[in-house]
Amino acid sequence: MLAMTVGIVGLGLIGGSIGLALRDPGRRIIGYDPVAKSAEVAKSRFCVDEIGTFADVARADVVFVAAPPDSVVSILEQIAKMRAETTVVTDCASIKAQIVDWAVGSQSTWFVPGHPMAGHEKSGAKYASAWLFRDARWILTPVTKTDRTAVRAVEALVKAAGAKPVRLDASEHDRHVAVLSHLPHVVANAISAVAEPLTHHEIGAGSWRDVTRVAGAEPLLWAQILGGNAVAVSAAIDSIIEELRTAQAALTNRDQLLTLLYEAKQIKENEGKRASKEAAKEVAEPEV
């Protein structure tokens, strides 16, 4: 049997890391990036076996589209015209509603919408890592028409990359990531802006470093993500402002403040318990 081919469109942090995580003698990994310099960096870091044309990549057995959210649909439309009969395609965009609308509208059976829950504040294949997806959740949001064999093929590679596939409805996905991923970025930017006028930034310690780690992440990408998920992100911002106002009101009432802080401790403990439970349970084979 010939080696399987994996195509990657977009060789940034995510595309590059997918390549590194999947490199194996049994897979030929072909990458494409419209920016020659990005492709070059990915090749020099051994993220891909070779750089191909868009047409080469579009005919791979499985294609990962790791492009900014706004470009995904037009890339899918191009791939639709050029793919081999059995090519399966997935994407990595952190917002799914529009892309899933396209999947439904186009009646494509070969496209499995996806989103690896991994990343960091640096961008580009320069920072790609074979470990980026290790133990991360990789969300898939297949639609009714999506071919089950296609979903299985993507899930197999997601696991090979070290991640755990999770299936979610696209709107559930967007609502979850608004809080768990997009809001942390909004908050990190906001708190950094509050601190900017201070004169002694050097006294910030661990809590400051962590709360602001993702501040200032790639504007062109994040404008697409936050703008693309505007309704859910706006609701999340309303919710955190409500929580902040509650905390503010409690500052001058010690009993209220204690109640609130004990609630926060309880919530943190719930999170810890959920994490232990997740770690303990066998990753159940997804139903297909």
Added chain:
Amino acid sequence: MLAMTVGIVGLGLIGGSIGLALRDPGRRIIGYDPVAKSAEVAKSRFCVDEIGTFADVARADVVFVAAPPDSVVSILEQIAKMRAETTVVTDCASIKAQIVDWAVGSQSTWFVPGHPMAGHEKSGAKYASAWLFRDARWILTPVTKTDRTAVRAVEALVKAAGAKPVRLDASEHDRHVAVLSHLPHVVANAISAVAEPLTHHEIGAGSWRDVTRVAGAEPLLWAQILGGNAVAVSAAIDSIIEELRTAQAALTNRDQLLTLLYEAKQIKENEGKRASKEAAKEVAEPEV
């Protein structure tokens, strides 16, 4: 010359870590904690050479009061009655206004208000570390009456613990920590509360983990800290809400959103530049 004695009142995370960081053949470290179990943990983890009575500790050459903020003034008053003639005392509370008021009112020359900018979300000497203060800033807010020799004695130990002493005015201190330390805790609690009703917490990744790391920290301590710095913390909450509303308004206007995200990137870069500058410059000997 006899070994110097260092006293530590309060053997929690901070007191225990001070002991570990200062242990040296040239120093005898005596600890005291009103809770026998806490003293025992600190002793069993070698945070102190010995556990003494409050009176023993109060007569050390330098005493660190590492107690919750609300207890500091009454402990200082007790020490004032029991200290040796040359005993120098410092504290570790993360709010300084009330404590500095006491320093001014009592006209004590031997007390150097202090605040090590270090800690983490776990409490107790069980989590104490000799490395906790390494490269951390340790703020001192001496007042006019404070004896310069006392300040020098505290600064020497702060450096021995691996930290960098910084002098600040008490009100400047409280305004800075409201943003750089207290607000991160408020925000971590608030965002955790927003996420609590979700059903798929397991998909949260690095940005989620970091933004919520300090959530749920010790309620009894944090009620004192946040309540004690209520005015500055309240102002910081107003400021972040203003930033969040600006971000929210920009979600549906791509140009505004991009401008905002480029500003955030610039702010992050400024922070990076300041950090490099700090790292590059020699730690100038503080003027005394």
